[in-house]
Amino acid sequence: MRDDFGSESRGERPGRDSRGGRNDRRERGDRNERRYSGDRDNRRSGARSDARGGRDREDNRQRRDRFSPQRQGFREDRMNQKLSEPDLHEDIDINDLDRAVLQDLRVLAKDNADRVAKHMIMATTLLADDPQLALRHARAAKNRAGRVGVVRETNGIVAYHAGEWKEALSELRAARRMSGGPGLLAVMADAERGLGRPEKALEIGRGPEVAELDPAGKIELGIVLAGARHDLGQHEAALATLQRLNPSLDSRDPDSARLSYAYADALLALGRRDEARTWFTHAADIDQDEMTDAAVRVEELS
Template sequence: MSDDRRRENSDRKPRREYGDRDRDRRGGSSQSQGRGHSAGPKRGWDDNRRDERKIRHDRSTPQRQGFREDRMAQKADEPDIPSDVDINDLDPMVIQDLKVLSKDNAERVAQHMIMSATLIEDDPDLALRHARAAKNRAGRVGVAREMNGIAAYHAGEWKEALAELRAARRMMGGPGLLSVMADCERGLGRPEKAIELFRSPEARELDPASRIELGIVVAGARRDLGQDEAAVATLQKLQPTMESNDISQMRLAYAYADALLAVNRVDEAKGWFTHVAKIDVEELTDAAQRVEELG
């Protein structure tokens, strides 16, 4: 992976600052797959649907030919786990979810999940390998699918991330990581889909911090479409304030400053960047640099 791509991926982090990525107005690439036409006789729609269901069933069940060999090959290809990885470092609720597995398998899945979470910032590709190993061992456990989705997101594998997060939502219920899913749609060059998620019934179930995260992504989607004024309006509806040091409000203030700058409201943008620079003690953003650039 190139340095530019790695920098791009490092900006796309769930529950973290999204402002830097929105400056770059990234889109990503989308790939479509079409079905070929059968050379044989045409059959009814129901027949085709039954055949598709049978194929999916055959590929996912131990009875199909080669299933055992595939599973052994997947396990042989798993990344190594250091001997000092302690599964008790995992959230107790996650450990509880893994109890549907055999003890040895649950422990191995937990170790892969810990490794994925540990490596996700510095080595997203290896983190994804660990997450995939956990998913392959625990494909029917929602938290394993969610971990795979988050790791794929960090590695810039938007399509895989979206599929895994959707699967996790089906298994676990609730609104899920809508902001990450929306950002994946942007990565796939589908900003309209990101905006649709913001309007979905699930979005109304989000807590305030999660709704801010989703709103920031959607503002970026508006800018992807060249709708800079609409991006400002989207963020205004989230009520950015200079009266709070809350990290979600800090990220919102940064995104709002960036959106204001895009519509040439320079003085207002500088004021918001200055506010963020004052409260960003951990330097999660480049607000101080942005203030310097504006003079």
């Protein structure tokens, strides 16, 4: 059988049914992590596939009509969207944005590009304290620059933090179609979990693009996939997923802090309290930025 990372696995069996893990959905949107669809459609009858294909074509036609400048009321809708935009601070410096992002925005008229840049800055600035207002800014940027991949990506990540899972997936898929690459996999998989679809999260982990992720990206995705296994009550499989990432008590980097925390949580879900306390303690020791509540978990188990 194939494991959660798309490679061959031998002898792995699901574990007992109970839910575990509680901190593995934090701070994932900050990474630049293309949803991969499996071959399930090949198992469906031709009649059902044809019917769905017809619906898809109709949906695509309606979507094109919705965003077509020739559509009746298009100008009025765009004007209303701009009038409803959240206010921008006068002292925003667009040069605070990454140069690569500013370069991507150069396809827009200068005044429009400046406003899009300011909305993006506001979205990222407000994300921690007011995710709903941050999302309004991200949407405003998207409404002005919907064909710029980095703008759609920002909208998707902010929507993820605001708990708008469907919007997050839609925007991140659009961004990946525009930009390509292996990024955003962990965020998209976790959004599927947010929608109550852990099986789809696991499908993402079996995609070929997983091999293109850097070590930090693989850790992020692995933590999400382990969380999906916990959602399904498969705690032994969750632990095996994390073991393939080679957690170590000698690790010192921030990414390893989150991996150690997730590994401790998986051990605890299996009733291995002493081992879990050891790994929570290690996570607390190296978690200088307090990305986890490992220290609290150590106290709970002491």
